[in-house]
Amino acid sequence: MDHTPHDASAEANPLRRLTLAELRRRTSMKWRTYPDDVLPLWVAEMDVPLAEPVVRAVTDALARGDTGYPAGTAYAEVFAEFARERWGWGGLAVARTAIVPDVMLGVVEMLKLTTGPGDAVVVNCPVYPPFYQFVGNADRKIVEAPLDPGHRIDLTTLEAAFRTAVAGGRRAAYLLCSPHNPTGTVHTAAELAAVAELAARYGVRVVADEIHAPVVAPGTAFVPYLSVPGAADGLSLLSASKGWNLAGLKAALAVAGPAAADDLARLPEEVGHGPSHVGVLAHTAALRDGRGWLDALLAGLDENRRLLVDLLAAELPAVRYAPAEATYLAWLDCRGLGPVDDPAAVFLERGRVALSSGTDFGSGGAGHVRLNLATSPEVLTEAVRRMAAAVA
Numbered sequence: 001m002d003h004t005p006h007d008a009s010a011e012a013n014p015l016r017r018l019t020l021a022e023l024r025r026r027t028s029m030k031w032r033t034y035p036d037d038v039l040p041l042w043v044a045e046m047d048v049p050l051a052e053p054v055v056r057a058v059t060d061a062l063a064r065g066d067t068g069y070p071a072g073t074a075y076a077e078v079f080a081e082f083a084r085e086r087w088g089w090g091g092l093a094v095a096r097t098a099i100v101p102d103v104m105l106g107v108v109e110m111l112k113l114t115t116g117p118g119d120a121v122v123v124n125c126p127v128y129p130p131f132y133q134f135v136g137n138a139d140r141k142i143v144e145a146p147l148d149p150g151h152r153i154d155l156t157t158l159e160a161a162f163r164t165a166v167a168g169g170r171r172a173a174y175l176l177c178s179p180h181n182p183t184g185t186v187h188t189a190a191e192l193a194a195v196a197e198l199a200a201r202y203g204v205r206v207v208a209d210e211i212h213a214p215v216v217a218p219g220t221a222f223v224p225y226l227s228v229p230g231a232a233d234g235l236s237l238l239s240a241s242k243g244w245n246l247a248g249l250k251a252a253l254a255v256a257g258p259a260a261a262d263d264l265a266r267l268p269e270e271v272g273h274g275p276s277h278v279g280v281l282a283h284t285a286a287l288r289d290g291r292g293w294l295d296a297l298l299a300g301l302d303e304n305r306r307l308l309v310d311l312l313a314a315e316l317p318a319v320r321y322a323p324a325e326a327t328y329l330a331w332l333d334c335r336g337l338g339p340v341d342d343p344a345a346v347f348l349e350r351g352r353v354a355l356s357s358g359t360d361f362g363s364g365g366a367g368h369v370r371l372n373l374a375t376s377p378e379v380l381t382e383a384v385r386r387m388a389a390a391v392a
Helices: 052-064 074-087 103-114 130-138 155-165 191-200 258-265 269-273 275-289 290-315 343-351 376-389
Strands: 097-100 120-123 141-144 174-177 202-211 234-237 252-256 329-333 368-372
Touching: 052 275, 074 097, 074 252, 097 103, 097 269, 103 130, 103 174, 103 202, 103 234, 103 252, 103 258, 120 130, 120 155, 130 141, 130 174, 130 252, 141 155, 141 368, 155 174, 155 191, 174 191, 191 202, 234 258, 252 258, 275 290, 290 329, 290 376, 343 376
Parallel strands: 120 141, 120 174, 174 202, 202 234
Antiparallel strands: 097 252, 234 252, 329 368
């Protein structure tokens, strides 16, 4: 179900609040990986000030000296409320949740609960590069199930991947990216129900990375995987980090379907020591009191998607781009520019714009770049101008 947004007009567009000079004072990865003459539109950090409720929660905690270990279920409770309001989903049961340090570390823990060393994990490529890194480091092997040409799940391809993954009677998992990174695809309820049916048929456990779920374009309905028929033995990872730019304040939530509760109960106690207590407070404040800020952000992102369409049409008509249904990422097909496997390298060297290389996203990524459009319209305009000059 589509959410009914708060009045975004009550909040200023956070993407228009900070100047480039102010942003360059930041010391995070986005702003310290490249020299100052490079416009960094690569890693998933947004060029926004924090929502005021988050700032208050963090500063109040510091003033109290409240910097110990996390405790309680407030994060899960407010996420359940958010899910009911935004997604029409009342199935996020607090009793079937656990706090984990972040989504990817939570993914690894869910894979440990459902598979063993050497088992296969199916992914839909092109997909978020850490899927390959974390799965490999967890001593599991990747089986790719490429998306179809429209960037949607190809059920025939997925079934073949499931068949390969469970060959020899081994356990297997399907690491579902929902919404999908880098394409921004939002899977429909029918698609997810078909996934659940296939997973049940082959005995594959579904672990859903739903970190971008709060960042969905107006008019698009996000469907939690655990809400569809047949998904009762699934596991999901959720976080406020992408919606409110909180990656440096570590906290995420693992959620089990009713038939996976016993699996989640086996999560080692020490995993819950990894999240930041201040991070939990920040995420809780964002979900509870920062919804108006989120709506203003979503409106600003939608403006930037439309701006990017116009900019590319005017400056780089050979680059193909379909505005995403979710995330603040743009997946650009640059193959029309010529036979260059890694256009990101060209845009960086000749245009001084840093983008994510499509080759890092697995099969189907060559000739593409991922652009982070969570920036000001001015920076986005200058970036595309530089990109065009780089290939002129």
